[in-house]
Amino acid sequence: MPTPVKSVLPVVLLGCGGVGRHLLRHIVSCRPLHADQGVSIRVVGVADSSSLLVAEDVYSSGLDDALLTHLCAAKAAGSPLSSLLGQGHFQLFQNPEARSKVIDAATTLGRTTDLNDISDFELNFHISLPHTYSISGLVLVDCSATYDTVSLLKDAVDHGCCTVLANKKPLTGAYEDFQKLVSNFRRLRFESTVGAGLPVIASVTRIIASGDPVSRIVGSLSGTLGYVMSELEDGKRFSEVVKTAKSLGYTEPDPRDDLGGMDVARKALILARLLGQQISMENISVESLYPIELGPDTVSTKDFLESGLVQLDKTMEDRVKAASSRGNVLRYVCEIESTGCQVGLKELPKDSALGRLRGSDNVVEIYSRCYESSPLVIQGAGAGNDTTAAGVLADLIDLQDLFQKTA
Numbered sequence: 001m002p003t004p005v006k007s008v009l010p011v012v013l014l015g016c017g018g019v020g021r022h023l024l025r026h027i028v029s030c031r032p033l034h035a036d037q038g039v040s041i042r043v044v045g046v047a048d049s050s051s052l053l054v055a056e057d058v059y060s061s062g063l064d065d066a067l068l069t070h071l072c073a074a075k076a077a078g079s080p081l082s083s084l085l086g087q088g089h090f091q092l093f094q095n096p097e098a099r100s101k102v103i104d105a106a107t108t109l110g111r112t113t114d115l116n117d118i119s120d121f122e123l124n125f126h127i128s129l130p131h132t133y134s135i136s137g138l139v140l141v142d143c144s145a146t147y148d149t150v151s152l153l154k155d156a157v158d159h160g161c162c163t164v165l166a167n168k169k170p171l172t173g174a175y176e177d178f179q180k181l182v183s184n185f186r187r188l189r190f191e192s193t194v195g196a197g198l199p200v201i202a203s204v205t206r207i208i209a210s211g212d213p214v215s216r217i218v219g220s221l222s223g224t225l226g227y228v229m230s231e232l233e234d235g236k237r238f239s240e241v242v243k244t245a246k247s248l249g250y251t252e253p254d255p256r257d258d259l260g261g262m263d264v265a266r267k268a269l270i271l272a273r274l275l276g277q278q279i280s281m282e283n284i285s286v287e288s289l290y291p292i293e294l295g296p297d298t299v300s301t302k303d304f305l306e307s308g309l310v311q312l313d314k315t316m317e318d319r320v321k322a323a324s325s326r327g328n329v330l331r332y333v334c335e336i337e338s339t340g341c342q343v344g345l346k347e348l349p350k351d352s353a354l355g356r357l358r359g360s361d362n363v364v365e366i367y368s369r370c371y372e373s374s375p376l377v378i379q380g381a382g383a384g385n386d387t388t389a390a391g392v393l394a395d396l397i398d399l400q401d402l403f404q405k406t407a
């Protein structure tokens, strides 16, 4: 006998790049598992940088799985969402209207049942809903890599939506934005922003909730830089391994976000703010592995990959060899303490916890009163589209109790 559906989670996904597409594939492939658990994820909308594709009837069915599969294939091939026109039942809105339609959906679906909201929705989407439908809320999932989603997310919070973030940027801009986004902590999940699928945020949150003050977090929090450093030890060229890291889905869309330390600094900022520090990016000391002349203001991502990276090969080779001659290795380390936060390259013994790391693995040590002499250590794959999307999906499923059907 099939398990009755207890929770339906309507989802609008912002971003269908490497992580977003993997998330959609996971959602589709996990249908039988979730059905057994009485949970159903209803993807009602998917947005990229220019458009929003939204289900015709967001209350009853969402976008069907065949369409989501086509969508993933089309985006992977570089086609716009509009290339899907004629392949299913949906509406397509281009920017700037697309953005306002996400807000319409967020503001309307985010609330619990209110007949005025239903009328607004019918007007906005030119549809007519049977009056027996009840509105169950909405999860806005941010798998983009932009600051542009922050106002949308804040609006969603205002309207009682849940939010799930893989994108670190909304949490690492103005402190007021962070405060707003975490203001209803039960409705927010952002596990994948630090350590991809690793339970770093959950662990820190649990320790804090138990009244155990976290004094220090130290770790290697970049899958890209972990991979690059361990490959360099094997004698490979910096420029080649960075490109491989990109092809494996470890890097940010512009790998300079990783190489310049900003991606790790964002993770440090999220953790520090979680610990209650009211700090901003300017308070974090960040070491960059490329000079300012090769920065995004001067060189395009394409040119950086094609001709900028090789200019760094010799310096990186020399640094790795010098460390090795002393029996050490280089690791990009993140340190968060009450006295300050810093991220940068460190020379460490080969047989230390960080020195032993290989590939894209992250390791995080959390020190608190209970974990003073023996820290809580979390280690494992810390980057990659698959792992990250799995972390986002687990966050979504974790919200199921907020979407329990009452009737």
Ligand SMILES: NC(=O)C1=CN([C@@H]2O[C@H](COP(=O)(O)OP(=O)(O)OC[C@H]3O[C@@H](n4cnc5c(N)ncnc54)[C@H](OP(=O)(O)O)[C@@H]3O)[C@@H](O)[C@H]2O)C=CC1
Pocket (backbone or CB within 6 Å): 014, 015, 016, 017, 018, 019, 020, 047, 048, 049, 050, 075, 143, 144, 145, 146, 148, 149, 166, 167, 168, 169, 192, 193, 194, 195, 196, 223, 249, 250, 251, 252, 253, 382, 383, 384, 385, 388
């Ligand atoms: N890969 C990893 O290991 C991890 C990644 N993350 C985070 O996941 C996020 C996604 O990464 P990834 O998939 O590699 O990035 P991609 O660049 O592959 O994809 C980004 C997607 O966001 C879309 N987008 C851009 N602007 C907007 C907007 N304003 N509204 C809606 N969508 C928008 C892009 O649209 P278009 O297709 O039109 O360009 C694209 O589809 C990043 O924030 C990253 O930091 C977090 C942890 C680990």
Ligand SMILES: N[C@@H](CC=O)C(=O)O
Pocket (backbone or CB within 6 Å): 193, 195, 196, 221, 222, 223, 224, 225, 250, 251, 252, 258, 263, 382, 383, 384
């Ligand atoms: N680019 C990041 C991806 C995860 O946040 C990394 O390399 O760790």
